[in-house]
Amino acid sequence: MKVEFDALEGDKSRRVEALEFDGTHLILKSQSDNSRKLIDLTGKRLFVAGFGKAVLAMFEGVPAELPVEEAIIIAPEAALKVSDESESLKFRYTIFFAARNNLPDENSVKATEKFVEFLKERDSAHSIFLFLISGGGSALLCSPVNGVSLEEKQATIKMLTSNGADIKQLNIVRQALSNVKGGQLLGKIQQSQAISLIISDIVGDSLEFIASGPTVIQTTQGKTAQEVIRDLNLEEKLPKNVDERVSIRREAAVHENVSNLIISSNKDFLNDLKNLLNDHNCCIVTDSITGDATEFGRELARLVMSRRVSNSWLTNLDRSSLSPSILLFGGETTVKIRGNGKGGRSQELALAFLVEILETCQTDDLKELPEFVLMAAGTDGQDGPTDADGAVLERNDIDLQKIPEILDSAKKSLENSDSYNFWSTFNEGECHLKTGLTGTNVMDAIVLSL
Structure with missing residues (x-):
């Protein structure tokens, strides 16, 4: 499902507290240590891209005077009835709705295809992508790896959750089965600068697990998807293609210019x-x-x-x-x-x-x-x-x-x-x-x- 329209001048009273604009610089404010990071937007093209259960509220908080060229958002289908409350802004944006019942679906896959296409087409040394990410993003940003179908991925998620997997275990397996999770989204914008404002839904606020860490460079530390499946006694119970895929350890994505900032948590x-x-x-x-x-x-x-x-x-x-x-x-x-x-x-x-x-x-x-x-x-x-x-x-x-x-x-x-x-x-x-x-x-x- 897709809704597309042109944004107009909006009310400037609402703000994402972690983000300001002084006319030249994008100012990022850390909630943990009150530090500030200035990003010069002179000669830059700024794009907004977001997904997660809180994405519409986060999107409404983008300063209206920020020189955004265009935006793309993937929001929960259940939020469709409240989407008209999004404030009007001065740039064009597209919102896709997906993940009925908080599970990845065909709408998630189609929206993610458009999302990735949006990123690739605008990737350049002069581009800055401002990502708005929150919990629930794993179901919305969905691109199964080759050899694993959406149905197999859905069955795997259901099997894991039904057997008591916590969110970290779940997201480790999701990362192994995804083209965009676990830092892989950064591979679509190798030339651009990436800034992610993140609302945490993870105990301990571990960046690599929030929405399955699409803009977080993954380390080799921690358990593998295979080990998680073994810990839950699910060997040979998952779809064959999934078992085969989680045994493959792929190289982590590399990106020279990415900042991830948690702006809110439990x-x-x-x-x-x-x-x-x-x-x-x-x-x-x-x-x-x-x-x-x-x-x-x-x-x-x-x-x-x-x-x-x-x-x-x-x-x-x-x-x-x-x-x-x-x-x-x-x-x-x-x-x-x-x-x-x-x-x-x-x-x-x-x-x-x-x-x-x-x-x-x-x-x-x-x-x-x-x-x-x-x-x-x-x-x-x-x-x-x-x-x-x-x-x-x-x-x-x-x-x-x-x-x-x-x-x-x-x-x-x-x-x-x-x-x-x-x-x-x-x-x-x-x-x-x-x-x-x-x-x-x-x-x-x-x-x-x-």
Whole structure:
């Protein structure tokens, strides 16, 4: 799907905070150390190219006075209904929409072909490409290597995610199966200067893994795709062409003039959330949660119920000394599919939390629950391949007279990886969080009020 039009003069009030223009220089501002880098645009041709879940919002933030000649954008198909909100700018741009349900599709492949063509045709010693990159870019920028079909790549991604692969493992394999990921996009613009402004959706903000690192020169350090597949016990389970391709180690792309700058991350989101809650006793515990969603949900419930916890982020927290307070967590858990249900990381985490609460109530024959509110949500507004971004649960949502009934339904849903349908019906769906797409993507957020 493609939308093309001419941009007009736009409102200059909105800006990407990491980017300014003084009439001659493009000014890049680092969010981590407040350093500034000046790039002289005299005699240069400036192009904007972007992809990812946050790309439309990032695109709107490009300074209207910036001398951009032309731009090309690949945005999620689910964002089509809000694309008209993009501000008018003074240059021509083309937006492609792809990746329905956050999975690479034919529209992704076709859009990427046009994207690469755009880069190659404008590559010169006088060209500067300003890339706007965010999480979700892996599904949007899709160009399978020769010998591997889109269907085989889709099947591989599904197999990996269903078996608990984290985003780094997933992107290592994606890089091995791509003509544009893992720094390969730089090979299309060997003469040009490349500048990437990046919103991180990776624990630890590792540049080489965000959107599969299309503009990041890859090193030989770290695990190979073959090793990742072996770690997940998926040898001989993936398509034959994929098995053959991941055994080939290709040379890393080389580029003399590239800058990659992270402009936002989960840490920024949590700090903003903490500031929003400044009237409360609020604490950021970590922005690096990983591991199994079900187990972390259960651990949070054990903390609420003053039971022993083993998670390293929770062991130093004492329920009795925390109340009242609000704990903030960020990161990205994983899910291992156990049935044929529907759901996502945040919805499953919240469901596992509820199951642990109910099991404790039943075992200890509790007549009253402690105060708590839990919110588990994806910051992009889309938890897994669903239209929900998570769930919110508080003490008053649980009818103690119906614990056996609720527990039976919740356990069955958890065992079938069907958290979406559980939250759709529990309390008539009032606990199901559906905000719609947010226009950003900085992993997941968990808020626990005690």
